[in-house]
Amino acid sequence: MGKKLLLAYDHVPGIKGFEVYRANGGYKSVEKAVKTMSPDAVVEEVKKSGLRGRGGAGFPTGMKWSFLAKPEGVARYLVCNADESEPGTFKDRYLMSRIPHILVEGMITSGFALGATAGYIYIRGEYFYIVSILEKAIEEAYANGFLGKNILGSGFNYDLYVHVGAGAYICGEETALLESLEGKRGNPRIKPPFPAIAGLYGCPTVVNNVETIAAVVPIINDGGEAYAAVGIGKSAGTKLISASGHINKPGVYEIEMGITVEDFIYSDEYCGGIKNGKKLKAVVAGGSSVPILPADKILTTPSGEKRLMSYESLADGGFASGTMLGSGGFIVMDETASVVENLHTFARFYHHESCGQCSPCREGTGWMEKILHKILDGHGTMEDIELLWEIQSKIEGNTICPLGDAAAWPVASAIRHFRSEFEEYVKNSNNLKKVRHYDSVNQLVSA
Amino acid sequence: MAKVTIDGKTIEVADGTTILQAARMIGPDVAPPTMCYHSKLKTSGGYCRTCLVEVTKGSEKDPRPMPKLVASCRTNVMDGMEVGNLTSPKVIEARKGVVEFLLLNHPLDCPICDQAGECHLQDLGYEHGSAKTRTDFERRTFEKISLGDKIQLHMTRCILCYRCVKVADQITDNRVHGVLNRGDHSEISTYIENVIDNDFSGNVIDVCPVGALTDKTFRFKSRVWFTKPVCAHRNCDKCSGKVHLWYKGEEVLRVTGRKDQWGEVEEFICNTCRFDKKKTSDWEIDGPAPVNRHSVISANHYQTLKMGSEFKLNDVKPLSITEGEGS
Amino acid sequence: MLKIEPMENEVKFNSESLAVIEKIVARYPDGKHKSALIPVLHLAQAEFEGWLSPAAMDEVARVLNLKPIEVYEVASFYTMFNLNPVGKCLIEVCRTSSCWLRGANEIVEHIEKKLNIKDGETTADGMFSLKTVECLGSCGTAPMMMIGAQFHENLTYEKVDTILDSCKTENKRKTYFDNVNIEHY
Ligand SMILES: Cc1cc2nc3c(=O)[nH]c(=O)nc-3n(C[C@H](O)[C@H](O)[C@H](O)COP(=O)(O)O)c2cc1C
Ligand code: SF4
Ligand code: SF4
Ligand code: FES
């Protein structure tokens, strides 16, 4: 069994409640930090740990924290990104609904490190039932002196709130999230300035993913070096992977980074192999945005070694033959799955979720969805495949926020690795199985 | 001060100047095209992506190129920065893409559009687009919306530049229209039928780069290129009173704010000047208006001024950009 | 474009909701009450029949001292806000990749047949509305649907039938806000 840092007490009955959580070593990191450490020392520990953001981009957390501006007399905020809407990703939901206190604890310890006046947990609206779980945990933390004024007699004042969204993937992008938290449309801001300088209400702000914040707990408890010793190279620590699709055991797994992809897919400790004994066809390794890879390329690197579950190994080969760890949304497809149809669901998703601010993404995402729909309906041409390629290349890199890139990469990689499948749809358009392809429903109508 | 080189031409500008402003100071030959930026509106720009440029050298201190093309209207210069606009093949390609995206759902109704002849999108397509469209899908359409008896909204033509929203936010105190829905369903609307009604509401017409917001009192009276703009002013207690009068023969068909060489309004005017003063006797005439941006107008009817020769290029005033406000 | 019909009853928050709204507003710094807009819209949707009529949005604008257009802009951006009336049970079925791989399209078709409505429609008796949605973070327990605030996962036809039958007599419009406890703020 690999080392568990976040889910170690997952199966302890009652771990959702304060008492049991506390009895299993909960809130020690808060005690340690506020009583024996300076805020800078906490930041230093996080730097040493090598922790990288778990929201998708993998940016070193300690470094991000050290960028936070600290002007005199200006409030600072810590915002937890619990918007989790990247298709294939459900690890934050798992963590929050089962061990809510680890997030609350991490928000307090991290808030102390940053000298934050308040913390907000921005949770996607569809996770409504988790709001009450978190609110209960927060209430318990207040009741036990871990939140509010003068926490544990240290003089540190800190409030923590849950803020609920209302259905918009784009609010996972950190500046859109801040806009949304300010009660506006979730339009990403044009950067600079970055949130570390001017974030929530124009004040210096750090935005971190749920899992990132939770990882601060073991880092402060056991020290940054101990955390860095887990994992492999610059992929320090453990990572929650959301596994779904055609596997025997879908679910959330905490892995030590560095295990092989093959192990992850086939061992009984994790996915337990492909469902119904079918063959592996393709994997989307890090949530819908990352390039899809065919079986051979996901299992081995270009140099012929076994690919590992780590930031570096998954990216080995660049976009030509690699992918990214992203948010850890691991979607597995067996030999029966149609890559083109799957891509259509992604294209529809990005079309549906584009905020519409900038023209390449607003217009391009819809165009790609329409072309894919056309191909699936058997009306596609070879030129359409080229056009798809062209469109994605004109979106990528030319937009305000990375959603444009996220919409482009799945299209590019599907064509790159599965072009013949697209061509098959065009050539055999008469023999296509008639399937209905749902388009986005924006508003309901009465029957 | 920062020294910046754009398409091989160097200029020294104040810190905090954007690449676009620096390029405009050098001159029209190197100025990137713009659709959503407007020099008199705070936080404008960044949306349309037509002004993308390539930064081949970040600065003297950090000479690394920027990894992506950047929106020149929202990126500040650094000392020693080198920028490629028309000399960058990447920029030319990307811009073609942007034009194609902007035209993708734009109706092909120029022949009946009041903006024809002074439409920035028409110019843009002509100068930076590629000849043929590659879509055979139905274009997106919206219903026409009346915003009172003065302003017509033709949402189908809108390119979502956000200028009209910003103008309402920044120079009026009661914005009733905004951007509704999201993605490619986004639309400019009041949601419930409403009239845009305040002393400065007419300025949404002047800032709209396309024919989405037009002057109902002028609609279909004439093609723009049969009218002749004249600079005029009057003493107005609400605004500067400096306008362009658009004549056809002896008749004033339309009053607009004065636009600079980039097609951006210099000073916003009030509705009294715009809608209620349509007699020559209401105005003191200052002389013919310089027309140089909109080729169609100038090409057709009167003496064109050579690009830039009448304007002091260094008059473009940098406007500081504050983030995080606006919509 | 919507035209306001004259309202028979004026739409007003009840006093309980107003008390909750005060607590929500208190979470944000002074002068930043606009931050409460999304939570308050949820509240309005729960109180006013599961959708946001122009009158309901105007009431939100009044209570939070915002311009009505600010409320319309926000409400129309987020997919959870219904700008048209919905049935008492709003069935939202995920059909993105992981769910699609595990049969989401078949589930949608099954529901369509069973309720005799199409995606995006409401049954004539106003009981059920069906809407296909994008990933709800249940990919590991796909296929899935959400009714009210309740996730229903690992769906089969039989499971869907049982759930829908049990919903027939329930009004789920409110439930998604019911189990949220804002008391301790
Ligand atoms: C379109 C888009 C969606 C995103 N969605 C999420 C999300 O749901 N959850 C998340 O934690 N980060 C998301 N991110 C990444 C955030 O912008 C940001 O990088 C992250 O919250 C930083 O936290 P970290 O450093 O702890 O990863 C998204 C980014 C983009 C561009
Ligand atoms: S890339 Fe898409 S989501 Fe991001 S700002 Fe532009 S339109 Fe909005
Ligand atoms: S109506 Fe005109 S000014 Fe307003 S956003 Fe559309 S194009 Fe821009
Ligand atoms: S003018 Fe710069 S992005 Fe539109």
Ligand code: FES
């Ligand atoms: S794909 Fe359906 S819940 Fe994620």
